Amino acid sequence: MNDDLRIPGVCDLREQYLTGETTPKDIVQRVYYHVTTDDTNAWIATRDKTDVLDEVDELADRSIEQTPLYGIPFAIKDNIDDAGLPTSAGCPAYTYNPDTSAPVVEKLRAAGGLLIGKTNMDQFATGLVGTRSPYGICRNVFNPEFISGGSSSGSALAVANRQVSFALGTDTAGSGRVPAAVNGLIGLKPTRGVLSNAGVVPGCESLSCVSVLSHTVEDARLVEQLAAGYDPNDPYSRRAEDLFDGSVDPPESLTVAVPTIEARQFFGNREAEQLFEAVVEDCESTFGAVERIDFSIFEEASDLLYNGPWVAERLTTVGEFIKKHPADIDLTVRGIIRDGEMYSASDAFEAFHRLEELRTKAGEVFENVDALVVPTIGTIYTIEGEQLHPLEINTELGYYTNFVNLLDLCAVSVPTDRYDAGPTFSVSVIGPAFDDRQITHVAEQLHTTRFHQ
């Protein structure tokens, strides 16, 4: 790719606009060069360039100082509604034309952001791989033999390939963090309910979050803040007015936890093991204290997500559709979602009760530590390997991500290194609900220490 055509991240591009180095019109031209020549399967639908250019003309009336996303191009995953484009959730037969845009999209556009299009995804957000889509497989940006991760696969590629400045994904079990992790991006999964889920086709309605994929932690934080807001139309929306106010604690006063060596899972990948150990060493020199903690409650919660009644929650959204259109569904996705039918209400309540106990125990962990640092994924997978063992690999991929929403935590994935094969190795910084600001600052420390570009 011609370096001159690369689209910078949010804050960098804004800086270029402020200094007059480039203009929104020029950026839109560049974006559409990428979009029209894209061969990565990143996009499902894009807006007409002329519509976006008209929007740029309207920006002329606004002051850049008071328009935080002035002329910033972005993409959204195709399970998030925009009134001008169809929503497919990665399933052509499911496609509908929404009347209104999701509030998160509306807010970003109102802040001056330029929506470019909708991105590819694991169908119905069911997968952490990026291969389960009739719109084509997404491949890792650093090595096409490897998976891009999913389900927000296209959003990760569009940002990592510098086609847009940032993108929205969704994250139920790790869909916003896993694809960020292997493609060198920041993947911020906010506290549940801080960003409205209205106008989103959810994985699991009670768990899903809109997430942010970006180049820097600062970019992710800015986008989260602009997209956040209580929404009376989303019953899972939560009030968090002061989430972005106040100061954060300096790193030397923080206690960070990592899983004990016995609890770490790398699924045979020695390289990942070493890359994580290097991060632990960094944590020791950066933060006040590093504690090794028993990881069993997190592991148990992760297990509940796919081997428990939450699979049935996926049926609440698309169950009827799948019954009517079985042939239109990805085989693996259909298998996973159909499993939801086996669970009874009594199973569901038993799992809720167990989860409540696990939440209490997780709460106790976070009384003593400020953040938990884990690998985002324990290893990396080739597309070939994934196709041979889709379910096992999906479970392994979720080992460090599945529990986060169930336990009502927030998380941000940051790259800290590269595998020899190319994909990035990333860690997730995890904190209790409403600690979004604190975890992003911890993540920023680790990102700049180990991965300064």
Added chain:
Amino acid sequence: MDIETLQTQYRTTNHTPVDTVDAVYDRIRREETNAWISLREKNAVREECARLQSPAEQPLYGVPFAVKDNIDSAVLPTTAGCPDYEYHPDQDAPAVEMLRAAGGLLIGKTNMDQFASGLVGTRSPYGACRNVHNDDYISGGSSSGSAVAVARNHVAFALGTDTAGSGRVPAALNGLVGLKPTRGRVSTAGVVPACKTLDCVSVFAHSGRDALLVESVMTGDDPNDPYTRAFPPLEAEPNTVDLSSLTVGVPDDSGLEFFGDSAAESLFASAVKTIESHVNAVDRIDFSVFSETAELLYGGPWVAERLAAIESFYEDNPSALHPVVREIIARGESYSAVETFNAFYQLESLKANCEELFSAHGLDLLITPTTGTVYTVEEIREQPIERNSTLGYYTDYVNLLDLAAVSIPAGQFPEGPGFGLTLLGPAGTDRLLATVGDELQEAMAVADPAAAD
């Protein structure tokens, strides 16, 4: 026998806790009430009196009390109203332990609708409990024995449990105050669950003041009960209320249901009239959010939560269950996990609507009848399930919507049973509700001297 009077006696006369205990056992032995499932040996309680400290040190010094037989004490077996289910707990439930540590004298365990499934007081192999004012009539349930034991002055207060109204309905029908605290304020560890996500320990007493005193002794976070929640202490809520500053909601005409009972209708109308003359405003509100929520509880998957609570016992000993209880719990088998998630979404919306209703009308509290009518034991035998649902019309929704409630006496049906009003407020308004309840009781007594008898 109320707590305040008893305490004054201890302080100002030579009446001792041992005297109280002797009197308690005399009364219990004189009467045939089916109120008790098990009683402690009188001598054991007398010996406990010797270990009491002083009225100044112990807020419940020498106060005799009962607990419903689904709440554990180490000194008596727990049956939950089912002889075959009986077990011998190793320790007191934290709520009981705290009451005893505060000087309360546990006398015994009380009768109940089996597994707390019922609002009638007749679903027990230990015999039907009868209304204290007319023994043709039901006592109400499921905390039937606790209500009867307090109403007959066997004890000064009693604990019940309240999932769908079990702490309020029997209080109302027997002329008592029934306080259902905010969910999570009192630990439910050591309580046989009905619906674990909804259950509360409740208090039967002769006044709101007494009930609040008991609640304040029992509150506190319990690491062994994941459903306890952090609230400011009860004492932090104001303990005086200016009635003339309050805005009170009552159901509008289309929301009121008396099931053909004109006596109840006029009792409620006259109570509202008295309330109107004391508060700032009475607003007629749309009751549909509450009636829709009530329908969810018994017409939805929460019956499966009852099944989950005793599933292995139920499967191994189906004939050990009361036939009506068995029929209800068996309904839980027909619900799927998918239906459960859908019901949770519906509930989440209803919760938001309820919040909106309180804020749109500027309501401090809501007042409804506790029951819209009352039945004879015979009438309940004829239609055990339908008439039970009728009794829950004003109570079923309360825990689902996360409200606090207190039922206060507000006159009597012509045949004798008590007519109750329920005061409802958002979580954390326990003290407000109980305090307003006491003041309204006084106001109603002045308005209608006959009702005070």
